[in-house]
Amino acid sequence: MYALFDGNRQIGQPFPTEMEVWENAVKEGLVKDIPVADEAGDQVLPKGYRAEKT
Structure with a gap:
């Protein structure tokens, strides 16, 4: 679970998958779009937030 x-x-x-965590974060307005694995760049989630395996 993530x-x-x-x-x-x-x-x-x-959620059962990390993708579902990201989808929910988008739905809740925490992020604008789901990150792509090969994109390098700025922090996607607000400072202090992270998605991880539980």
Whole structure:
């Protein structure tokens, strides 16, 4: 399972795939678009947020 975290606190529900975490982050307005693996660039999520395996 994967989830979105703000610091050390899990926010929202866990999802079976990391892609579903990103899709939910888009739906919730945290990001504008799902990141592409080969894109290099700025931080996608707001500062302190991260998606990771639970």
